[in-house]
Amino acid sequence: MERKVRSHPTQNESLLFEISSPGKKGYQLPDLDVPPLDMAAALGESNVRREIEGFPEVSEVEVIRHFTRLSTWNYAIDLGVYPLGSCTMKYNPRVNELVARLDGLAWAHPYQPESLSQGAMEVMAHLERALLEITGMDAVTLQPAAGAHGELTGILLVRALLEKRGNPRRRIIIPDSAHGTNPATAAIAGYQVQNLRSNELGGIDLEGLARAVDEDVAAMMVTNPNTLGVFENDIAKAAGILHAKGALMYMDGANMNALVGIARPGDFGIDVMHLNLHKTFSTPHGGGGPGGGPVAVKAPLEALLPLPRLKRIGDEWAWDYDRPESIGRVRAFYGNFGVLVRALAYTLAHGGNGLRNATVDAVLNAVYLRKKLEAHYELPYSSPNMHEVVFSDDRQAKHGVRTGDIAKRLIDYGFHPYTVSFPLIVHGALMIEPTETESKQELDLLADALIAIAAEVESDPEMVKSAPHSTRTSRVDEVTAARRPKVRF
Numbered sequence: 001m002e003r004k005v006r007s008h009p010t011q012n013e014s015l016l017f018e019i020s021s022p023g024k025k026g027y028q029l030p031d032l033d034v035p036p037l038d039m040a041a042a043l044g045e046s047n048v049r050r051e052i053e054g055f056p057e058v059s060e061v062e063v064i065r066h067f068t069r070l071s072t073w074n075y076a077i078d079l080g081v082y083p084l085g086s087c088t089m090k091y092n093p094r095v096n097e098l099v100a101r102l103d104g105l106a107w108a109h110p111y112q113p114e115s116l117s118q119g120a121m122e123v124m125a126h127l128e129r130a131l132l133e134i135t136g137m138d139a140v141t142l143q144p145a146a147g148a149h150g151e152l153t154g155i156l157l158v159r160a161l162l163e164k165r166g167n168p169r170r171r172i173i174i175p176d177s178a179h180g181t182n183p184a185t186a187a188i189a190g191y192q193v194q195n196l197r198s199n200e201l202g203g204i205d206l207e208g209l210a211r212a213v214d215e216d217v218a219a220m221m222v223t224n225p226n227t228l229g230v231f232e233n234d235i236a237k238a239a240g241i242l243h244a245k246g247a248l249m250y251m252d253g254a255n256m257n258a259l260v261g262i263a264r265p266g267d268f269g270i271d272v273m274h275l276n277l278h279k280t281f282s283t284p285h286g287g288g289g290p291g292g293g294p295v296a297v298k299a300p301l302e303a304l305l306p307l308p309r310l311k312r313i314g315d316e317w318a319w320d321y322d323r324p325e326s327i328g329r330v331r332a333f334y335g336n337f338g339v340l341v342r343a344l345a346y347t348l349a350h351g352g353n354g355l356r357n358a359t360v361d362a363v364l365n366a367v368y369l370r371k372k373l374e375a376h377y378e379l380p381y382s383s384p385n386m387h388e389v390v391f392s393d394d395r396q397a398k399h400g401v402r403t404g405d406i407a408k409r410l411i412d413y414g415f416h417p418y419t420v421s422f423p424l425i426v427h428g429a430l431m432i433e434p435t436e437t438e439s440k441q442e443l444d445l446l447a448d449a450l451i452a453i454a455a456e457v458e459s460d461p462e463m464v465k466s467a468p469h470s471t472r473t474s475r476v477d478e479v480t481a482a483r484r485p486k487v488r489f
């Protein structure tokens with residue numbers, strides 16, 4: 001079969017400023033049949049907009065075509081695989097959107113009285129029950145708006161529990177493979193970060209942990225499977241080491257797509273964890289939200305959860321604000337409700353076995369990619385991977401080509417890049433997470449592109465280093481673009 005490579009639509013697009021010509025307008029109106037009004041007199045001088053200097057003068061169809069063409073340059077999960085590791089960029093089933101747009105849910109207002117909010121409250125209660133079943137925990141808050149916000153909520157809960165027990169303690173242990181939000185969370189919650197070096201398999205070093213834990217350690221924050229995509233086989237033992245010294249085990253649940261329906265954190269010693277609804281439970285993400293970061297806890301932390309909490313009075317739902325030990329609100333109202341609706345729709349549309357299948361397929365897809373690519377890219381940790389796989393650019397670096405160059409070349413093949421240079425314990429990391437939603441054909445296209453690039457690195461490294469070649473702009477100064485964006489022509 002001929003190998004199909006997606007090509008970009010032409011990106012030879014002018015700026016609106018460049019096609020502007022004096023006097024062109026987006027509309028043409030008949031002459032007024034009433035006397036013209038003096039705007040400044042009617043509205044007040046300060047309320048009337050002055051002419052904007054240099055504002056482009058273009059027709060309506062020029063504007064529409066310009067923005068429609070720009071929109072086709074956008075890479076999206078609806079266009080093809082989005083292999084960003086750690087991000088779980090899975091396809092978002094349309095049924096979620098359908099349910100989230102139901103009038104009664106979409107137009108629900110948080111100030112509606114409880115008597116008119118029973119359906120919305122039942123959605124939240126139902127989602128809570130589903131998440132408790134999936135995680136094996138005892139109670140959950142749906143308030144946090146994303147993963148990092150869930151982490152902060154979780155560590156504030158840890159602090160509150162330890163304070164209640166007499167001493168909030170001072171340190172939080174975080175492995176060197178952790179996501180950057182983990183140490184940021186610990187610091188914002190007022191803790192010192194103690195780095196724990198991973199063992200040679202990339203996992204928790206139990207002996208190192210035992211040496212590090214004392215009565216001043218509040219908790220350990222661990223991602224499982226970790227950011228190498230490897231399951232922490234010793235997680236229960238690690239939790240035991242912490243518990244023996246009165247410390248807690250926090251799990252960053254961003255990688256729950258590898259566990260749902262298979263293993264429950266509540267069964268392997270986790271005290272508190274967050275979920276990323278926009279990752280595992282398929283809310284569209286990227287571009288800054290909205291997201292959902294529910295935090296699930298074991299019973300000793302339940303009284304501390306953010307308020308209000310749902311409670312049942314007779315056969316009605318009510319909000320309970322009478323929770324004296326609560327850490328307080330972490331978000332206006334009840335969290336990002338639309339995201340909660342999507343997560344419940346996703347969960348119910350799959351059912352228990354369907355969720356389990358999704359997990360198995362996510363792992364199968366990542367293992368398939370590993371098998372196809374390991375002859376071409378260096379695999380620094382050989383432990384069996386789960387839902388994602390991390391290569392390094394060691395072989396390509398010998399030709400002066402780094403992970404960022406390979407990622408840029410992937411754009412020429414019509415794919416969104418993988419995650420570049422994370423986790424930090426792998427020098428020159430290529431982190432790939434296909435998710436369960438990709439077909440074998442799509443995975444083969446991605447693998448073929450990466451294999452072709454590995455060959456190009458041998459034959460023509462300079463070409464790879466100057467990629468992408470198919471886009472309007474090739475290499476941008478990413479730092480200056482972020483720090484000092486120039487948005488005017």
Ligand SMILES: *Cc1c(COP(=O)(O)O)cnc(C)c1O
Nearest residue numbers: 086146147148179181252254276
């Ligand atoms: C995505 C991610 C986070 C942060 O979650 P946000 O929802 O982006 O705030 C934390 N840890 C890991 C491992 C992640 O992949």
